[in-house]
Amino acid sequence: MKESTRGIPRSLEQDGRDDEIAAGLSDPGAVLERILDAERRGALYPYYRRLRELAPIHRSEVEGLPPGTWFLTRAEDVNAVARSAGAVNDPRTAQVWDYEGDGSGAFYRMMSRAMLFLDKSDHDRVRRLVYKAFTPASVAPLGDLTARVAGELLDAVGDRDEIDFVRDFTYPLPLRAIMRLLGIPRDAEGTIERYAWDFARAGDPMSATSEIIERGNRAAEGLDAFFGEVFDLRERAPADDLVTALVHAQADGNRLGRDETIATLVLLLQAGHETTSDLLGNALIGLFQHPQALSRLAKNPDLVVPATAELLRYDTSVQISMRLARAPIELGKTQIPAGSLIALCYGAANRDPALHAEPDRLDLDRNPSHLSFSAGAYYCLGNALARTEIQAALGVLFRRAPGIRPASEGFVERWTSRLRGPLELPVSLG
Numbered sequence: 001m002k003e004s005t006r007g008i009p010r011s012l013e014q015d016g017r018d019d020e021i022a023a024g025l026s027d028p029g030a031v032l033e034r035i036l037d038a039e040r041r042g043a044l045y046p047y048y049r050r051l052r053e054l055a056p057i058h059r060s061e062v063e064g065l066p067p068g069t070w071f072l073t074r075a076e077d078v079n080a081v082a083r084s085a086g087a088v089n090d091p092r093t094a095q096v097w098d099y100e101g102d103g104s105g106a107f108y109r110m111m112s113r114a115m116l117f118l119d120k121s122d123h124d125r126v127r128r129l130v131y132k133a134f135t136p137a138s139v140a141p142l143g144d145l146t147a148r149v150a151g152e153l154l155d156a157v158g159d160r161d162e163i164d165f166v167r168d169f170t171y172p173l174p175l176r177a178i179m180r181l182l183g184i185p186r187d188a189e190g191t192i193e194r195y196a197w198d199f200a201r202a203g204d205p206m207s208a209t210s211e212i213i214e215r216g217n218r219a220a221e222g223l224d225a226f227f228g229e230v231f232d233l234r235e236r237a238p239a240d241d242l243v244t245a246l247v248h249a250q251a252d253g254n255r256l257g258r259d260e261t262i263a264t265l266v267l268l269l270q271a272g273h274e275t276t277s278d279l280l281g282n283a284l285i286g287l288f289q290h291p292q293a294l295s296r297l298a299k300n301p302d303l304v305v306p307a308t309a310e311l312l313r314y315d316t317s318v319q320i321s322m323r324l325a326r327a328p329i330e331l332g333k334t335q336i337p338a339g340s341l342i343a344l345c346y347g348a349a350n351r352d353p354a355l356h357a358e359p360d361r362l363d364l365d366r367n368p369s370h371l372s373f374s375a376g377a378y379y380c381l382g383n384a385l386a387r388t389e390i391q392a393a394l395g396v397l398f399r400r401a402p403g404i405r406p407a408s409e410g411f412v413e414r415w416t417s418r419l420r421g422p423l424e425l426p427v428s429l430g
């Protein structure tokens with residue numbers, strides 16, 4: 001991540017300049033370079049639109065990616081590859097975090113144990129077991145837990161009218177909600193929050209300094225020890241929480257091993273944290289850009305429930321995921337050879353005009369299909385949790401602060417060329 005520490009704001013207005021620049025480009029490679037440039041500020045979607053027009057199935061030559069990585073920007077193609085048994089998450093993906101070069105780093109070892117990066121058969125086995133633990137009963141408390149955390153965070157603001165929506169609300173919210181769902185004791189929350197921050201910072205190889213890596217390794221060791229103890233406790237003394245459900249989940253005579261459970265708990269914390277906080281930030285920015293939609297939600301916070309799919313479609317947090325083609329993949333007349341890397345551009349697919357009329361407009365009545373949670377074998381396991389958290393968090397926000405509005409001309413953006421969301425978003429609670 002090239003964090004925008006230089007503080008260059010992205011305008012809260014739709015950026016007409018990028019529309020013009022994108023329309024003037026005729027080389028798909030040049031368009032892609034702008035999309036992937038983590039330091040560029042400005043609009044992203046005009047470039048996806050241009051790439052889709054010029055080369056919807058684009059074989060790229062981009063610095064930092066293996067030559068011949070394919071970029072897909074049409075909903076139909078992204079959906080087809082996400083659902084294809086021939087396209088898998090490549091376990092070698094995790095090697096970008098082998099900072100020590102010999103596989104010894106605690107951060108790397110934790111990441112390579114995450115189900116997302118296991119080979120196909122292990123992935124499917126672990127996923128089936130984790131899915132078993134996500135019973136309606138084990139996740140039902142999340143809505144109330146999130147609403148309570150949202151209320152506590154707004155209480156903590158006190159008399160201040162201006163807050164940083166990210167630091168004061170969206171960043172702590174999903175992590176605390178998940179920790180409470182997992183049954184993590186309150187007095188451990190601060191430590192886990194610090195670990196989660198350090199762990200996430202080490203996840204971006206582009207910005208990982210030796211200090212960030214060292215902190216990431218310590219965080220991984222800390223999380224390993226903490227969740228190891230939680231595992232042992234819940235194995236001996238089952239409780240009514242999601243950790244117990246994970247520890248005891250069984251499928252086909254299988255159970256998760258201790259290390260697998262720990263890696264899954266760390267993945268749940270990570271996969272469910274910045275994804276959700278970024279989405280909440282993007283949703284509020286989208287609403288600021290569409291004042292009528294904002295005022296409808298402010299007047300009727302319950303509308304957030306039917307509007308969730310549109311908020312997820314409009315500006316998602318996980319913009320791009322990679323797949324490895326195990327076998328040749330046919331997309332219309334194009335054949336993607338076995339061994340190729342394929343970038344699924346979910347953000348672009350969500351704005352494909354073949355799927356949605358006026359895709360650049362946030363339309364709360366749309367209830368659209370979208371690819372923000374991917375599809376197929378890696379379909380987001382936390383999708384129901386994410387929806388619940390978005391609904392509970394925004395419901396409380398609009399009930400408590402119906403007059404919320406931007407407190408500056410712009411905001412500081414974070415764009416890792418995979419994950420997108422605000423880093424700082426000053427708002428007035430009205």
Ligand code: HEM
Pocket residue numbers: 089115116117127178267268269271272273275276279316317318321322372373374377378379380381382383385386
């Ligand atoms: C708005 C918030 C979220 C978004 C946009 C999102 C998006 C995604 C996407 C796109 C994937 C597929 C990754 C790929 O294509 O390789 C994924 C996977 C995953 N997500 Fe989410 N996610 C969100 C929230 C959550 C939450 C709250 C949790 C759990 C607490 C969660 C847990 C997971 C897990 C465990 C996987 C891995 C699934 C597998 O490997 O089979 N996510 N998510």
